[in-house]
Amino acid sequence: MFHIITNELLTCSIIEKGAEIRSLKNNKTGQEYIWQIDPDVWRSSSPPLFPAIGTIKGDKIIYKDKEYPMPKHGIARDNDAFEFKQLSASSCSYTLTHSEATHHLYPFKFSFTITYTLENNRLLMSYNVVNLDSEPMYFTCGGHTAYACPVTATKALSDYVIEFPEVQERSSHTLNNQGLLTSTMRKVETNGALLPLSKTIFNDDALIFSEIDYSWVRLRESAKTKGLVIRFTGYPHLALWAQPGADYVCIEPWLGLPDAENESLDITKKSTYTKLVPQEQFSITIETEVEE
Numbered sequence: 001m002f003h004i005i006t007n008e009l010l011t012c013s014i015i016e017k018g019a020e021i022r023s024l025k026n027n028k029t030g031q032e033y034i035w036q037i038d039p040d041v042w043r044s045s046s047p048p049l050f051p052a053i054g055t056i057k058g059d060k061i062i063y064k065d066k067e068y069p070m071p072k073h074g075i076a077r078d079n080d081a082f083e084f085k086q087l088s089a090s091s092c093s094y095t096l097t098h099s100e101a102t103h104h105l106y107p108f109k110f111s112f113t114i115t116y117t118l119e120n121n122r123l124l125m126s127y128n129v130v131n132l133d134s135e136p137m138y139f140t141c142g143g144h145t146a147y148a149c150p151v152t153a154t155k156a157l158s159d160y161v162i163e164f165p166e167v168q169e170r171s172s173h174t175l176n177n178q179g180l181l182t183s184t185m186r187k188v189e190t191n192g193a194l195l196p197l198s199k200t201i202f203n204d205d206a207l208i209f210s211e212i213d214y215s216w217v218r219l220r221e222s223a224k225t226k227g228l229v230i231r232f233t234g235y236p237h238l239a240l241w242a243q244p245g246a247d248y249v250c251i252e253p254w255l256g257l258p259d260a261e262n263e264s265l266d267i268t269k270k271s272t273y274t275k276l277v278p279q280e281q282f283s284i285t286i287e288t289e290v291e292e
Contacts, residue, residue, distance in 0.1 A: 001015070001016045001017075002014065002015050002016070002022065003015075003016065003084060003086070003092055005089065005090050005091060005092050005116060005117070005118055006027070006089060006090060006118065007089070007090045007118045007119075007120070008027065009026070009027055009028070009118075009120060009121050009290070010024060010025065010026065010027060010118050010121065010123065010290065011023070011024075011025045011027055012024050012025075012116060012118060012123055014092065014094070014116055016080075016082060016084055016094070017078060017079070017080045017082075018044075018047060018048070018076065018077055018078045018079055018080075018082070019048055019076070019079075019082045019094035019096075019114045020044065020045060020046050020047055020048070020077075021034055021045060021046035021116070021123075021125070021145060022034065022036075022037070022045055022046075023036075024123055024288065024290075026290060031151060032148055032151070033147060033148055033151065033228060033288075033290065034046065034145070034146065034147065034148060035146035035147065035148045035149075035246075035247070035248035036148070041243050041246050042146070042243050042246065042248075044077070044144070044146070045145070045146050046143070046144060046145040046146060047073060047076075047077040047078070047144050048076045048077065048114055048127070048141070048143070048144070049073045049074055049076070049077070049140075049141055049142040049143070049144055049252075049254070050074045050075070050076040050096075050112050050127070050129070050139060050140075050141040051074050051075065051076075051106055051108075051110075051112075051138075051139030051140060051141065052070055052072075052073060052074040052075075052139075052140060053073060053074070053140050053141070053142050053254050053255075053256055053257060053258055054072065054073065054179060054257070054258025054259070055072050055175075055178060055179030055180055055258050055259060056070040056071075056072065056258075056259055057180060057259040057260075057261075057263045057265060058265055059071070059072075060265065061106075061265060061266075061267040062265045062266045062267065063107045063266070063267050063268065064107075066107070067265075068104070068105055068106060068107055069104075069105060070105060070106070071105070072179070073144070074106075074141075075096075075102055075105050075106055076096055076112060079096055081096060081097075081099065081101065081102075082094040082095060082096050082114075083095045083096075083097070087115070087117075090117060090118040090119070091115065091116065091117040091118070092115070092116055093113055093114065093115040093116070094113065094114045094115075095111060095112065095113040095114075096111075096112045096113075097110070097111050097112075097132075098110050098111070098132065107267075108131065108133045108135070108137035108138075108139075109131075109132040109133040109137075110129065110130060110131060110132055110133070110137060110139075111128075111129070111130040111132055112127070112128075112129055112130075112141075113127070113128040113129075113130075114126070114127055114128075115128070121289060121290045121291070121292065122287055122288065122289045122290070123287070123288045123290075124285055124286075124287050125143060125145075125285065125286045125287075125288075126283060126284070126285040126286075127141050127282075127283065127284050127285070128281060128282070128283045129141065129276065129281060129282045129283075130276075130279075130280075130281040130282075131276040131277065131278055131279060131280050131281070132278075132279070133278055134278055135278065136268075136275050136276065136277050136278070137275070137276050138267045138268055138270060138273045138274070138275055138276075139273060139274055139276070140254070140255045140256025140257075140270075140272060140273050140274060141255050141256075141284070142235070142237075142239075142252055142253055142254035142255055142256070143232075143251075143252055143253050143254075143286045144250055144252050145230075145250060145251060145252070145286075145288070146242070146248040146249070146250045147219055147228060147248060147249055147250070147251060148247065148248055149197065149219065149242075149247060149248050149249045150221075150247060155221065157197050157198065157199055157247060157249075158196070158197060158198050158199070159221050159222060159223070160197045160219065160220065160221055160222065160249075161191075161194040161195060161196050161197060161219075161220060161221075161222045162194070162195040162197065162217050162218070162219060162240060162249070162251075163193055163194055163195075163217060163218040163219075163220060163227075164190075164193045164194075164195070164214060164217055165193070165214045165215075165216060165217075166193055166214070167190075167192050167193045169187070170187075170188040170190055170195075170209060171185040171186060171187055171188060171209075172185065172186050172188050172206075172207040172208050172209060173185060173208040173209075173210060173257070174186055174204070174205075175205045175206070175208075175258070176261060179205075179258060180258065180259055180260060180261045180263070181208075181257060181258055181259065181260040181261065181263075182260075182261055183260075183261070186204070188207055194222070195240075196222070197249060199244065199245045200244065202240075202241055202242050202243070202244050203244050205241070206239045206240060206241035206252075207239065207240045207241070208237065208238075208239045208257070208258075209237065209238045209239070210236070210237045210257060211236055211237070212235075212236060212237065212238055215231060215232055215233045215234075215235075216229055216230060216231045216232065217229075217230055217238070217251060218230075218291075219249065219251065226291035226292070227291060228288060228289065228290060228291070229287075229288070229289040229291060230251045230253070230286065230287070230288055230289075231286070231287040231288075231289065232253030232285075232286050232287075233285070234255075234284050234285075235253035235254060235255060235284065235286075236254075236255070237253070237254040237255070237256070237257055237272075238251075238252065238253055238254065239252040239254060240252070253286050255272075255274060255284065256270070256272035256273050256274065257271075257272045
């Protein structure tokens with residue numbers, strides 16, 4: 001089932017299963033900013049990542065000597081147990097609460113809520129995590145939104161750039177053939193503060209920037225100054241990814257990272273996971289601004 005939120009400028013469509021954005025349109029022009037799914041290319045458009053990001057070493061976690069299978073990107077993606085609430089015409093929320101089904105994969109009692117809100121020319125995607133357990137819980141979370149690129153049939157991916165706030169040398173983590181972080185970094189070639197996009201830029205998988213000191217990037221045509229600004233205050237990592245040659249780019253603020261080759265299977269020892277004490281909650285937001 002799809003749910004709609006709208007205001008005077010934008011309309012957003014979200015599918016209940018997985019609480020995943022499927023459309024963000026400009027009401028005036030009809031322009032679509034979210035990649036429209038082609039299952040032969042990629043079966044998602046904006047899966048929420050919780051309580052894990054990327055590949056989990058051994059496809060499992062260990063907690064108190066017990067093993068739990070953990071799928072790539074966690075348990076929220078494609079989950080059909082989200083509880084929907086329409087908060088207003090321009091806002092709605094989806095809550096995934098611990099259950100017998102989640103306990104087979106993730107040992108903690110929790111509440112994970114995604115709230116989508118349209119404010120003027122911005123879409124806010126807010127994550128709220130609550131530890132409902134009597135023990136500390138460990139998690140990470142992040143976004144994985146695929147923005148249509150190009151947004152018009154007359155342009156190509158190579159006509160677009162990712163704009164960073166300032167000029168600096170940039171290096172990306174590398175992944176092995178299992179999707180685990182290696183100890184090797186690779187230099188990312190930029191043109192000043194701009195990262196030119198191309199059909200081959202993701203041939204070696206995602207670009208993963210860690211411990212970043214900026215809180216926004218802009219996706220735009222190289223010949224223009226405006227586009228989509230993605231803001232992610234509080235996120236220490238950023239990934240960029242697409243299937244090679246596809247007509248989208250995923251801009252992914254991450255709270256943590258995929259497992260490294262030498263990562264512990266014990267979830268309490270994961271190097272980039274967040275710890276919440278009982279009854280503590282954590283909130284963080286990703287904002288997409290449509291510039292005019």
